[in-house]
Amino acid sequence: MLKLDVSAPRAAIEEAEENSMQQQRGLTEEGLFDMDEDEPGHGSSGSGLMTHPVAEKLDSLMVVLLAYIRDVCLPKGTLDVERTKELFRDLLSIFDKLILPTHASCHVQFILFYLCSFRVALAEAFLEHLWKILQSPSYAPVLRQAAAGYIGSLLARATFLPVVTVRACMDLLVQWIHSYIDSQDSSGRQACCDVALHGPFYTACQAVFYTLIFRHRAILEANMKKEKNNRQTLPVVRSSNTGDSVATNTNPLDSFFPFDPYLLKRSSSVILPLYQVWEAPEDSEAGATQKGQLPSLDDEDDFLHGETPQADPRILGMTPGSYDPAFPCSPSSVGSPPVGFPSTQSSPTTLSKRTADPRVQLS
Numbered sequence: 001m002l003k004l005d006v007s008a009p010r011a012a013i014e015e016a017e018e019n020s021m022q023q024q025r026g027l028t029e030e031g032l033f034d035m036d037e038d039e040p041g042h043g044s045s046g047s048g049l050m051t052h053p054v055a056e057k058l059d060s061l062m063v064v065l066l067a068y069i070r071d072v073c074l075p076k077g078t079l080d081v082e083r084t085k086e087l088f089r090d091l092l093s094i095f096d097k098l099i100l101p102t103h104a105s106c107h108v109q110f111i112l113f114y115l116c117s118f119r120v121a122l123a124e125a126f127l128e129h130l131w132k133i134l135q136s137p138s139y140a141p142v143l144r145q146a147a148a149g150y151i152g153s154l155l156a157r158a159t160f161l162p163v164v165t166v167r168a169c170m171d172l173l174v175q176w177i178h179s180y181i182d183s184q185d186s187s188g189r190q191a192c193c194d195v196a197l198h199g200p201f202y203t204a205c206q207a208v209f210y211t212l213i214f215r216h217r218a219i220l221e222a223n224m225k226k227e228k229n230n231r232q233t234l235p236v237v238r239s240s241n242t243g244d245s246v247a248t249n250t251n252p253l254d255s256f257f258p259f260d261p262y263l264l265k266r267s268s269s270v271i272l273p274l275y276q277v278w279e280a281p282e283d284s285e286a287g288a289t290q291k292g293q294l295p296s297l298d299d300e301d302d303f304l305h306g307e308t309p310q311a312d313p314r315i316l317g318m319t320p321g322s323y324d325p326a327f328p329c330s331p332s333s334v335g336s337p338p339v340g341f342p343s344t345q346s347s348p349t350t351l352s353k354r355t356a357d358p359r360v361q362l363s
Contacts, residue, residue, distance in 0.1 A: 002105055006105055007054050008058060010260070014263065017263075049265075050264065063266050063267045065111055066111065066270045074118070079118055087115065088115060091111060092126070099112075100150075101146070104256065107264055107267075109150075114271065114274070123158060123160065123165070127165075130148075130151045131147075148207045149203060149257055149258055150259075152206060152207025152208070153260070155169055156259075158274065158276070166215050166218070170219075180204075259275075
C-alpha cells in the first residue's frame, strides 16, 4: 500500500480530479449530461471512483483496511480494549519500520489517525512515542524530523484530541525548542541557519506554528473561561518574494505534514468526521470553509505560502504542563539540547495517566 501511496502523489491526484471535473463541465455545457447529475467532488466522500488509477486502487484498499480496524476494535459497537491494544502495538511497529521512514506518503498513515480516534489514550500514547523519537539522538535526524511533522499534523488535524492534550504537547515542544536555543547560545560557537545541521529543531518549530494556526481559537476559548487578561494581537506574517527560496535538497521533510487533506473519495467517509479542515477567519473575504468538505490543496495551504490569518488575541503563556518533565535530552548529539527538562514539578504525570481512560493504558 505504501508503494501505491507514493506512486500517487497529492499533486497528481488533484490534477486528475480537476481535469475530470473540467471535462464533465464541458460535456454538461454541450447538453450531453443532465445538469443535476452528481459530479465527483474534490476529496468528497461520495461513492464515485477516483480518476487517478493508482489512487483508485489505494482507495479500495483503504476502505477494506479501515473496515478491518473497526471490526477488530469495535466488534459489537463497543471498544474491545485488549484487542485494540494489541492492534495498536502491531500498527505502531509497522509505523516505525515502514511508514515513518517513507517520505511523502499521503494516505496510509491515516490508519493510525483512525485508530487513535477510538480513545484519547491511544492518541496520547502515539504522541508520546513520536516525542521520544524527536528528542532522542539515537534516531537519524530525518526520522526525528518526520516525528515532529507527525506531532504537529496530528495536533492540528485531530478533532478528537482535547484542548488540554494539545496545550500539554505545545508546552513540551516549546520547552524543548527553548532548551535547544539556550544550548546553542552557551556552546560558544557561532550559530548558523543550517537546516541540515539543526533539522529537528526547525521541524519542531514548524510543528508548533502549524498547530497554533489550526488550534489557537480552541486554546484561547479554553483559557478565557478561566481568566481575563489584557488582550494583545499576534502580528500578521507575510511571505516575501524570496520567502520560499530555501533549498529543499538540504531538508527532504521541509513542510511535510502527514495528515494533510485526505483525497481518496470512498474511504474519506471514515476520516472526515474526525478531521479538522482549515477555516479562514470570519473577517476574511474568503470566509470559513464549509465543515464536512475538504478544500483543495491550494485553498488548504494558502496560509503557508501567502498571508497568515490574523490570530485571535493572547495565546502565549497558556500551556499548562507536559507529557512528562523527566524525559531526558542527551547532550551527545547535535539536534538535542544538553539541558533536560526540570525533573521536579508539582504532581508530575504523563499524558496517558492524566487524561486517558484507565482501562486503556498502553505503556
